Amino acid sequence: MSLSSTGAVPSRRAPRQRSRPIRACWRHTLASESPPNLLELDRIEAGYGHAALVLRGLTITVPRSTIVCLVGPNGAGKSTVLKVASGMLHPRGGTVRLDGHDVTRHGPQQRLRAGLAHVLQGHSVFPEMTVGENVRLGAYTVPDRATVATRVQFVQHLFPVVSEQWDVLAGLLSGGQQKQVEFARSLMIDPKVVLLDEPSMGLDPKATATVFEQIERMRDTGTAVLLVEQNARRALQTADIGCVLDLGRVHMSGPAPELLDDPELSQLYLGGHVAG
Numbered sequence: 001m002s003l004s005s006t007g008a009v010p011s012r013r014a015p016r017q018r019s020r021p022i023r024a025c026w027r028h029t030l031a032s033e034s035p036p037n038l039l040e041l042d043r044i045e046a047g048y049g050h051a052a053l054v055l056r057g058l059t060i061t062v063p064r065s066t067i068v069c070l071v072g073p074n075g076a077g078k079s080t081v082l083k084v085a086s087g088m089l090h091p092r093g094g095t096v097r098l099d100g101h102d103v104t105r106h107g108p109q110q111r112l113r114a115g116l117a118h119v120l121q122g123h124s125v126f127p128e129m130t131v132g133e134n135v136r137l138g139a140y141t142v143p144d145r146a147t148v149a150t151r152v153q154f155v156q157h158l159f160p161v162v163s164e165q166w167d168v169l170a171g172l173l174s175g176g177q178q179k180q181v182e183f184a185r186s187l188m189i190d191p192k193v194v195l196l197d198e199p200s201m202g203l204d205p206k207a208t209a210t211v212f213e214q215i216e217r218m219r220d221t222g223t224a225v226l227l228v229e230q231n232a233r234r235a236l237q238t239a240d241i242g243c244v245l246d247l248g249r250v251h252m253s254g255p256a257p258e259l260l261d262d263p264e265l266s267q268l269y270l271g272g273h274v275a276g
């Protein structure tokens, strides 16, 4: 598949080596009934207050079981895309669709209930609460105790550190471990889409590697992941599809391995070293 400069993400991704699929029983209906693109941002125009537009007709789609990574220079609008997707910032034009439904005018709470989780930049665990209490907080909108118990088992299986440290105060965990607690908490609503804003920020290389492995595991459960990451080269090594943003538009998109191998893109956006 070749790179696209149209702004639309190609619907199929290049084959990638994946870990063994991890499926939870409640996800079977999701996989069979949902449209292929779980998140669609269609010709989005957005900005802050009365200032000039930051996003200028941006189109991005995130299929099921796919990691889409946004890269680009500082100020290109990457975090703004996540804010529009999560409902924190309402666009001035364009449409946001979640699992085929128009949610453009819905706020963050409505989108959360509809299956969109947003893991924010930095650390958002409650340090004085245990890992288990933090994770269970993610299910506060889920009334059925049996469902919560099933999801707890699922995230404990997916993130071993969460299981091992269940009764430990979250504030005592390392940065990388806390990030995995945040991932586990986000999965407690059984999201269709997870937005990840700079998940490796402040982590050492080993913790970063673990966090990216866990993002792949989330993807392998069927979740659509939209990722913003400063560490563009590392993120593209994990992602299925890359989108290069510049001046509020998708400058180029395509299978992440092809973006990594493109000498011009590498020079402009990835620090000049072509992956070898």
Ligand SMILES: Nc1ncnc2c1ncn2[C@@H]1O[C@H](COP(=O)(O)OP(=O)(O)OP(=O)(O)O)[C@@H](O)[C@H]1O
Residues within 6 Å of the ligand: 048, 054, 072, 073, 074, 075, 076, 077, 078, 079, 080, 081
């Ligand atoms: N809350 C805000 N109020 C006003 N302007 C903002 C706000 N947040 C971001 N901007 C502006 O929007 C533009 C895009 O910012 P954004 O944070 O989306 O870019 P980015 O690509 O994520 O950048 P970086 O890689 O530096 O995080 C910038 O010009 C920024 O100054």
